[in-house]
Structure formats: structure tokens, C-alpha cells
Amino acid sequence: DQVAGFRRIHQQGYWHSVVSVMYRTPEGKLIFQLRGENRKRDTSAGGHHELAGGIYTIEDDSYGLRETAMAESHEEMGLLPPKEGLVLVSTPGSGSEGLFRKDGRADFSGQDFYDDSGIFHCRSVGSEGLRNREINTLAIHRMTQEEYRDFQVRQGPTEEVVGFVEVSPEELWADLTSPRADLYSSTARQFFSDQRVFDHILRQFESLGAAELE
Secondary structure (H helix, E strand, O other): HHHHHHHHHHHHHHHEEEEEEEOOOOOOOOEEEOOOOOOOOOOOOOOOOEEEEEEEEOOOOOOOOOHHHHHHHHHOOOOOOHHHHOOOOOOOOOOOOOOOOEEEEEEOOOOOOOOOEEEEEEEOOOOOEEEEEEEEEEEEEEEEEEHHHHHHHHHOOOOOEEEEEEEOHHHHHHHOOHHHHHOOOOHHHHHHHOOHHHHHHHHHHHOOOOOOOO
């Protein structure tokens, strides 16, 4: 089954492609899921603040990164943003979409860090011996007032997600540079615990323009 497939990927330490989705409210806050404790298995982010997302597999030519982002958003957050409203974030200094690489290990000790080749090394949720090596594409969407109102009406607990947390960029940075960083999944830390990457992502949100808010 799917869980067994995920476990094999992590047992063998295979590099695999994933898509994560970040939403920003009209007031500028970033939305995180609060994952249920029952999801704390293997390398799942049970009990942590996490982004919507999942493994990306090329099943046919019509199902791409944006379609994966849309499917995961609908499954985990009840949102279905327009395909053209999802922007794939480039990596700092490259202009390339995706290629945020993460090497997470349960036995990792010390501070998370990016090495000289751009790989993020971190502690990852899971059993000893599992290794979570991801090539992550980040999709972002700046919500309109109508989308945000609909989200507030629809949001409710599910098997995977027990709630949502909205934080300002300043609050997020304060969390991730303090012991509260342990509240966030390794994926969230990958995107937001490095000042250069954090600022780069926020600039791309700003580049979406005020028209997105109307």
C-alpha cells in the first residue's frame, strides 16, 4: 500500500520528488496545518506545523507539479486554487523551479544547515535508520478575500489535519530561531529557517502583486 511504499523509500534513502504548497492570507499571514498525532509514523509530521503536500509521481503527461499541488491542497485543506494561481518558486540564485533538496535523518544532531551544494541537512521525524531525501518543489498562492472566506467556512478537523495555524512572517522567523522551531516539520524548517531562502520566498509572494488580493 501507499504507506508501505513510503517506508521503503525512506528505508533505502532514495531521493524522491515532493510538492509542498504555501498559502498567504490577504492580511499577509502564512497558513500551516497542525497535523494529528496519529500521523506520527515513519517520517510523517504528526503533531507538527506542516505545509500541504505529497510525493510527486509522473503517472501520465497531463499530471504535473501544479496538478499535484492542487490535489494535495484539496485533500488536506479543502482548497482548490486555480492552476494559474499557483506559482512554482525558484531556488535562490538559480531561477530554477523546485530543486530544494533535503536530507533528513532521525539520528541527526546539531543545528539544521544548508551545505555548499544547497542540500538542507536536518533532523527528520521518524524511526532510527530512516532517511528522508527529498527534491521539493514549493508552490505558493496568495489568497483572495473570497478564497480566504471560503477557507474559513470549510476548515475543520480531518484524520490527518486537526487544525490550522496562521502566523505573520515575523512571528514565523521568531519561532524558527528559537526552541519553538521544534513545533515545525523539517519541510517547513527547510523553507523558512535560513534567512536567505526565507527572504527569497517572501519576495516571490510580493511579486504576485496586489491584483491577486482583489
